[in-house]
Amino acid sequence: MPDAALPDRSLPVAVIGAGPIGLAAAAHLAARGLQPVVLEAGPGPGAAIRAWGHVRMFSPWRFNIDSAARALLAAGGWRAPDPEAYPTGAELLALYVEPLAEALAQSGTELRFGARVVGVSRRHHDRLHEGNRTAAPFVLHLAGADGDIDVLEARAVIDCSGTWTRPNPAGAHGLSAPGEAANADRISYGIPEVLGAARGAYAGATTLVLGGGHSAMNAVLDLVALAREEPGTRILWAFRRPLAAVNFGGGGADGLAARGALGAQARALVEAGQVEALAPFLIHRIARSGDGLLVQGDRGGRSEAVRADRIIVATGFRPDLSFLEEIRLALDPAVQATPALAPLIDPNLHSCGTVRPHGEAELRHPEEPGFYIAGMKAYGRAPTFLLATGHEQVRSIAAYLAGDVAAARRVELVLPETGVCTTQRPAPVVAPAVASACCAPAPAPSCCSPARTA
Known part of the structure; x- marks a missing residue:
């Protein structure tokens, strides 16, 4: 111009x-x-x-x-x-x-x-x-x-x-769920410092992580590491899609090796049942229940309520x-x-x-x-x-x-491949109905980028 x-x-x-x-x-x-x-x-x-x-x-x-x-x-x-x-x-x-x-x-x-x-x-x-x-x-x-x-x-x-x-809210409709704002003291967005400054809030608590991307993966890995050191720490991981439709990344085919490794670690946690996977789970309402939260949602077409002490919303x-x-x-x-x-x-x-x-x-x-x-x-x-x-x-x-x-x-950039450029569905992931993270093996150091920022 x-x-x-x-x-x-x-x-x-x-x-x-x-x-x-x-x-x-x-x-x-x-x-x-x-x-x-x-x-x-x-x-x-x-x-x-x-x-x-x-x-x-x-x-x-x-x-x-x-x-x-x-x-x-x-x-x-x-x-x-x-x-x-x-x-x-x-x-x-x-x-x-x-x-x-x-x-x-x-x-x-x-x-x-x-x-x-x-x-x-x-x-x-x-x-x-x-x-x-x-x-x-x-x-x-x-x-x-x-x-x-x-x-x-x-x-x-x-x-x-x-x-x-402007983080995306927890609600199923793209809107904040009823009760989300009122219970903001127990809800974090993005990737809280679970192993550092925020450790006290998550140690020994049940945390519901919402999201299927790299930010959610990072939060889950940190919580699993915390669970190895803090008895009673429990992790629920909620996906908005069925597990068969969840894309955990390209693994070894990813041009960014750490991104591929992150997805592979997260997938292994789900397959081994070291976290309790809820998929699909769509949040409709969040209410206070004693010292914790009662999260009401849709679980594959049926109504279900989940109790958690804290929620991490990692949905972008x-x-x-x-x-x-x-x-x-x-x-x-x-x-x-x-x-x-x-x-x-x-x-x-x-x-x-x-x-x-x-x-x-x-x-x-x-x-x-x-x-x-x-x-x-x-x-x-x-x-x-x-x-x-x-x-x-x-x-x-x-x-x-x-x-x-x-x-x-002029084009002056070559981007790394992700390893997931395909029209094929990822292989189904099967997880036990009930699992505990208390005896989960230590994950590799977290290597994801928060909310697409890498």
Whole structure:
């Protein structure tokens, strides 16, 4: 896209979010001579990563470092970690995200922390108004800690805010189950630090884990490890599908060995009955029962109630579109990704976790020129995002905004295979009706990535 198509060359490109993808976007923009300003709601870079710092990712460092970010860091003497090592969230933050934010700041990029974006629009144009819309700069409203609203104008916007703040609820219908909010003190979302800070809450307790993805697998493995050390610890694992339809990953065929190993370990736990599998189990209501919870649901067409002390909801995340109400978006009605990207990642259409590289063209919205959603949020509700995919997205977007259409269209990424790119159903998994985790063998170190963040 020629520079002339952008509203005003003197205005910055606003990047929403100072996580790995937002900072990579800023590095690519700066490398092309554009002026990024990074807006982060948290008190520092990588705020969401701090919540899962205890989790080890299933992708090694060589897939987690962006090319423009690497060049900027290397210019300041930074030494890259072992490319084959698997970082925890805390290591990703300390060894890469925080140094990258510092390098960007030292090179002149403005980073605003504690600046939560609460609205994006066009100057003097709401969503309905036509006028000379494409020439109008973007207007962003930023809410500070004091509640005041600051206003920023930008020539383009790249929303890399992620999905961490909007976990999917436990309810069967995509809605919070009745009683879910009222019992929030006993419900965790994502991957709590079962073997660390949250140990006391889960030791000796019965925990119901909901979800069939890598986050749920990680939580189950940690709980099994806890059960070996804490008598009375019991794990229930609820799937929304029958076990015969659960995909535990590609095992040894997975291009990310740790991701394959994670699925294999989780599958073995179910097959050996070291956790009690509930499949299918759809939650309809959560109620307090003494010191615990009574979870009422549907078990293959019949009503069933399960008692648990705590619930871990590891069913993924969804995008927060509330502050984009005045932006003209094109979103697939199911996946909530752009119509060009959705068919590539829709789990209703295929089981393949490997998505061909894509960029500016697939991520473009009707709010042209200059508005994009990138990173995990670009995937909407699909669960197959990798950091390397986000790096390719923002590389392409930055090239296009700088007028280098050829570079924007060029593919510069090769993704690892998942080992599950098939139309065949996975083999049935059979588990005993009743099982205990008290004598479960120790699992290998957790190696998954929280909520698709690897």
